[in-house]
Amino acid sequence: MSKEKRLGRGLEALLGRPFGSAPELEPDNWHQPAAGGTAALGGGLVMLSVYEIDSNPYQPRREFNPTEIDELAESITAHGVIQPIVVRKQGERYQLIAGERRLRASIKAGLPEIPAQVRDADDRQINEIAIVENLQRKDLNALEKAASFQQYLQRYQCTQEELAKRLHIDRSTIANLIRLMELPDQVQAALRSGTITPGHARALLPLGDEQEQIKVCQRIQAEGLSVRAIEELVQETIHAVDSPSFQVVSPEDQESAAPPRKKTKNEQIAALENELRAAVGSKVQIRQTASGRGKIILAFHSVEEFERLRAHLNGSRAARVG
Numbered sequence: 001m002s003k004e005k006r007l008g009r010g011l012e013a014l015l016g017r018p019f020g021s022a023p024e025l026e027p028d029n030w031h032q033p034a035a036g037g038t039a040a041l042g043g044g045l046v047m048l049s050v051y052e053i054d055s056n057p058y059q060p061r062r063e064f065n066p067t068e069i070d071e072l073a074e075s076i077t078a079h080g081v082i083q084p085i086v087v088r089k090q091g092e093r094y095q096l097i098a099g100e101r102r103l104r105a106s107i108k109a110g111l112p113e114i115p116a117q118v119r120d121a122d123d124r125q126i127n128e129i130a131i132v133e134n135l136q137r138k139d140l141n142a143l144e145k146a147a148s149f150q151q152y153l154q155r156y157q158c159t160q161e162e163l164a165k166r167l168h169i170d171r172s173t174i175a176n177l178i179r180l181m182e183l184p185d186q187v188q189a190a191l192r193s194g195t196i197t198p199g200h201a202r203a204l205l206p207l208g209d210e211q212e213q214i215k216v217c218q219r220i221q222a223e224g225l226s227v228r229a230i231e232e233l234v235q236e237t238i239h240a241v242d243s244p245s246f247q248v249v250s251p252e253d254q255e256s257a258a259p260p261r262k263k264t265k266n267e268q269i270a271a272l273e274n275e276l277r278a279a280v281g282s283k284v285q286i287r288q289t290a291s292g293r294g295k296i297i298l299a300f301h302s303v304e305e306f307e308r309l310r311a312h313l314n315g316s317r318a319a320r321v322g
Contacts, residue, residue: 045084047113048094050106053087056096058127060148063141064104072105081106084115088126094118097126098133127152132167142198143188146177176202182281182308184210187217196220199227206234206274208282208305238277280312 085099096103097119106114121129131148152163160178164171180191180201187204190196200220204213216233219225225233269286276284280298282305288294300306 045115045117048087048116049112050103050114052092053085053094053096053103053114053116054090056098056100056126056130058123058130058148059100060130060144061100064101069101069105069108072101073108076102076105076109076111081111081115084117086117086119086129088119088121095126097121097129124156127155128166132169135167135169135173141192142177142180142201143192146181149174149178150181179205179281182312184214186214190217190221197227200230203227203230203234205281206238206278208277208280208299210305212237238283280309282309 081102083099083102085102086097087094088097094116103114131145131152135145149160149163152158153160160171160174164174180188180198183191183201183204187196187201191198191201196217200217204216207213207216216230216237219233220230269288273284273286276286276296283299285297285299286294287297298309300309
């Protein structure tokens with residue numbers, strides 16, 4: 001009998017013990033019912049009615065695959081619930097902390113009760129546990145993950161760095177996912193439906209212009225282009241926009257005109273411009289004098305793009321939503 005995949009160090013740190021350390025749920029582990037009629041199990045577990053457990057209000061997942069729930073229900077019917085769910089007491093009822101798929105599948109399988117660990121946890125801890133539990137699932141929509149991060153940052157007014165430390169994950173994971181929410185609705189819909197991947201979506205961010213992002217997204221869907229191909233296409237588009245315009249002159253003017261001076265850009269400056277472009281999703285120019293002073297110029301092509309840049313920069317400064 002194979003056990004379910006462990007949820008990772010992040011959840012173990014938040015819950016205080018490895019999920020995999022729960023005792024086997026065999027009849028010998030049963031004890032006499034505890035006060036109030038709740039059956040107690042060994043190892044600090046209890047059997048709870050599936051109908052006295054409320055869902056987690058901080059659950060990032062909005063869609064549960066019916067086929068997966070059916071398959072898990074069949075497994076539970078055959079083998080029982082291998083891993084207990086985690087709940088907290090709320091009044092006369094319980095609120096789910098982790099294990100919603102197992103709870104749904106148990107109800108589907110017709111089980112009246114389910115093994116559970118009862119934990120003391122406040123709202124913020126439950127929010128964090130819900131994020132970590134779902135973050136490690138490959139089938140969870142990237143935008144759902146991003147929304148859970150953004151909502152947490154806004155709700156608790158903390159920085160991305162603080163959240164990363166609390167969840168025991170890299171800050172870049174948070175930043176990269178949140179940036180996907182800057183993409184236009186049409187691109188987000190494609191990502192949500194799976195017709196483009198998170199890698200495709202991240203590759204579109206440096207374009208900045210929403211119409212360009214939508215156009216390239218449509219090419220991905222129509223032609224099945226790889227992430228690498230999109231990265232190259234985006235760079236070509238950026239270079240084409242950045243290239244200096246040509247000037248048409250008459251033969252007479254051409255003879256008298258001085259040869260144009262070829263402007264060369266410091267490779268380090270160019271690399272920094274590309275780095276900033278990827279960070280803000282818009283064209284960036286760096287101007288620096290010999291004395292070391294200079295300026296950074298951000299380009300925008302519409303009021304909407306200006307507002308996006310403004311929100312992005314304000315969010316970065318306040319370290320709220322990145």
